[in-house]
Amino acid sequence: MTFEEVYRKYEHLTVELVNNEEIGPLEVAGAMMGQAMKLYKMTLSPEDFDSLMNIITHASGLDEE
Numbered sequence: 499m500t501f502e503e504v505y506r507k508y509e510h511l512t513v514e515l516v517n518n519e520e521i522g523p524l525e526v527a528g529a530m531m532g533q534a535m536k537l538y539k540m541t542l543s544p545e546d547f548d549s550l551m552n553i554i555t556h557a558s559g560l561d562e563e
Contacts, residue, residue, distance in 0.1 A: 515526045539547050 512526060512530070515521050516523050538550060542550065
């Protein structure tokens with residue numbers, strides 16, 4: 499399966515979940531982020547995972563608090 503195919507499947511699921519009146523978009527986004535972090539942590543070396551977290555923190559402005 500290609501990246502594009504995986505992306506489209508995931509997009510379909512995301513739209514389906516957001517269109518459910520009982521689940522808000524922030525809950526869906528939170529679940530997506532949690533799953534992404536879990537996958538990154540499982541597949542990256544500890545050093546690469548820490549580097550990714552550093553990049554995310556700096557890009558989001560979280561380090562300015």
